[in-house]
Amino acid sequence: MSTTTEAATRGLVEIRGVSKSYSGHEVLHDVNLTVQPGEVVAILGPSGSGKSTLLRTINHLESVDAGWVTVDGQLIGYEQRGERLFELKEKEILTRRTQVGVVFQNFNLFPHLTAAENIAKAPVALKRVNKADGRELALGLLAKVGLSDKADAYPRQLSGGQQQRVAIARALALTPKVLLFDEPTSALDPELVGEVLDVIRDLAKLGTTLIIVTHETGFAREVADRIVFIDGGHVLEVGTPVQVFESPTQ
Amino acid sequence: MxxxxxxxxxxxxxxxxxxxxxxxxxxxxxxxxxxxxxxxxxxxxxxxxxxxxxxxxxxxxxxxxxxxxxxxxxxxxxxxxxxxxxxxxxxxxxxxxxxxxxxxxxxxxxxxxxxxxxxxxxxxxxxxxxxxxxxxxxxxxxxxxxxxxxGTSIVSVIALGELFYVAQVIYNRNQQVIPLLLVAVIWYIILTTVLSIGQFYVERHFARGAERVLPPTPLQAARRWISVQWARLDEPGTPTSAGLDAKSESFRL
The missing domain is CATH 1.10.3720.10 (MetI-like)
Known part of the structure; x- marks a missing residue:
């Protein structure tokens, strides 16, 4: 089974001139950002600064008013015909989305499925593997996040940290080129944060492109190659952790 | 249907x-x-x-x-x-x-x-x-x-032979109004009970994952009760763990 190796080499994300407003209120203003394959980028900023919205535009959970986002040169959610962009049919959006995995703040595991079923659901539904192989795949991924013994537990029988690790395994099951984390630890008790961060740290070493929205500045500093600081929908700072934290330009 | x-x-x-x-x-x-x-x-x-x-x-x-x-x-x-x-x-x-x-x-x-x-x-x-x-x-x-x-009793108006219509036909013939209505009542109760039992099991099935521990089926409950009583016969005076587990496991409003 090829779970990570081939995906590890690619995953270039380009965000160009992305703007977005909700009923007149501008949440993102002309955001430009390039994330290199295998790079780990942490997006920091106060609540309501637009960082989660930016993350969600990357796999088209959120549409944009202007600008575009590509993963490996491929537009997500739109296609270009001449000078204009058109929103893709749902089916095509779904296929392109599988290149980008998402880990949510509230885990969003399917409560009526066991941990292993949660993980195997998408690969089996998309006919990448059959049911038996799906189970194998799920067990392998669970072992990776240190939850081999929880394959048949339902999400509600797991702690928050365990649920988030299952959610990470679920996102990995489609071997995405890019993995997005939307405040992966902010719904967790302080003592459970560590176990989730450990898993993310391991992923960072494997070479998948990671984009992490977080409040954990210490973690961002340690694990990220670059830090993006956003406020009021504007990108204020982009740079290595040392640059951003020790000699900010603003 | x-x-x-x-x-x-x-x-x-x-x-x-x-x-x-x-x-x-x-x-x-x-x-x-x-x-x-x-x-x-x-x-x-x-x-x-x-x-x-x-x-x-x-x-x-x-x-x-x-x-x-x-x-x-x-x-x-x-x-x-x-x-x-x-x-x-x-x-x-x-x-x-x-x-x-x-x-x-x-x-x-x-x-x-x-x-x-x-x-x-x-x-x-x-x-x-x-x-x-x-x-x-x-x-x-x-x-x-x-x-x-x-509600099927309503279709008796088009003379379809459902339960209520048949009951009416019979009591019109033999004048045993109340007894036959009671018969109909008993049948409705039986059918509803069957449906209610079905409801319990169907709901239990869909509660998977929503409740940490599923409520015991009547059979399981009966078995547990018997085993508790049995244990009590063996060792009078000590509370058994089976009985305690059953209470602590499920959360009730």
């Missing part, structure tokens, strides 16, 4: 109502606007008596009397068919709203997660959303089905 037909149609209606397509949306809205407005009794009578309005139904050339395939309405819509039609359509309109309510009760995050995973639409609806919606749909749904069961 009308129950399952009704709920099937109701599910389709509810999904149509929640879809983005304005056509599906308005078609399903008009459907249940109409069938919720017409009393069941009137509807059943109209279906049964449709033959007066259109003596023949079939496929043919419009605005002519030529039929490619044609049937006499009277033979096509028998008493039974009229009853099934009326009850199903009536039921569909009500169950559509129950199912829509259930779907709306599923957390938005579930939709986002399944969209982010690129799950095809039918998987999202049938395997992610509906099983979760089922938990809030079921209690109401069983209410409706039981209501429908008793």
């Amino acid at each position: 009308a129950g399952s037909l009704g709920f099937l149609l109701g599910t389709i209606l509810a999904l149509a109502r929640l879809s983005k397509s304005p056509i599906l949306n308005s078609v399903s809205w008009s459907f249940f606007w109409f069938f919720r407005s017409v009393p069941l009794l009137v509807q059943v009578l109209i279906w049964y008596n449709l033959g007066y309005l259109y003596p023949r139904l079939g496929f043919g050339i419009p605005f002519t009397d030529t039929y490619l395939v044609g049937f006499d309405t009277i033979t096509l819509i028998s008493q039974f068919a009229a009853a099934v039609l009326g009850l199903s359509l009536h039921q569909a309109a009500y169950s559509a709203e129950i199912i829509r309510g259930g779907i709306l009760s599923v957390d938005q995050g579930q939709l986002e997660a399944s969209a982010a995973l690129g799950l095809p639409r039918h998987v999202r609806v049938l395997q992610i959303i509906l099983p979760q919606a089922a938990r809030s749909i079921l209690p109401n749904a069983f209410n409706e089905i039981i209501g429908l069961l008793k």
Whole structure:
């Protein structure tokens, strides 16, 4: 089974001139950002600064008013015909989305499925593997996040940290080129944060492109190659952790 | 039969109502606007008596009397068919709203997660959303089905031989009014009880994952009770762990 190796080499994300407003209120203003394959980028900023919205535009959970986002040169959610962009049919959006995995703040595991079923659901539904192989795949991924013994537990029988690790395994099951984390630890008790961060740290070493929205500045500093600081929908700072934290330009 | 037909149609209606397509949306809205407005009794009578309005139904050339395939309405819509039609359509309109309510009760995050995973639409609806919606749909749904069961007594007006009609026929003949009504009551109670037992197990099935420990089935409860009593006989005076576990495991409001 090829779970990570081939995906590890690619995953270039380009965000160009992305703007977005909700009923007149501008949440993102002309955001430009390039994330290199295998790079780990942490997006920091106060609540309501637009960082989660930016993350969600990357796999088209959120549409944009202007600008575009590509993963490996491929537009997500739109296609270009001449000078204009058109929103893709749902089916095509779904296929392109599988290149980008998402880990949510509230885990969003399917409560009526066991941990292993949660993980195997998408690969089996998309006919990448059959049911038996799906189970194998799920067990392998669970072992990776240190939850081999929880394959048949339902999400509600797991702690928050365990649920988030299952959610990470679920996102990995489609071997995405890019993995997005939307405040992966902010719904967790302080003592459970560590176990989730450990898993993310391991992923960072494997070479998948990671984009992490977080409040954990210490973690961002340690694990990220670059830090993006956003406020009021504007990108204020982009740079290595040392640059951003020790000699900010603003 | 009308129950399952009704709920099937109701599910389709509810999904149509929640879809983005304005056509599906308005078609399903008009459907249940109409069938919720017409009393069941009137509807059943109209279906049964449709033959007066259109003596023949079939496929043919419009605005002519030529039929490619044609049937006499009277033979096509028998008493039974009229009853099934009326009850199903009536039921569909009500169950559509129950199912829509259930779907709306599923957390938005579930939709986002399944969209982010690129799950095809039918998987999202049938395997992610509906099983979760089922938990809030079921209690109401069983209410409706039981209501429908008793609602069948209405179709006695078109002389269909259902329970209540048969009871009436017999007591008209032998004048044993109260005893025969009691017989009918007992039958209704038995049927409803069977449905209620079914409800318990169906709800229990869909509670998987929602409750940490499923409520014991009556059989399990009885076994546990017997084993507790048995243990008590062995060691009088000490509380047994089986009894304690049963209490501490499940959370009750």
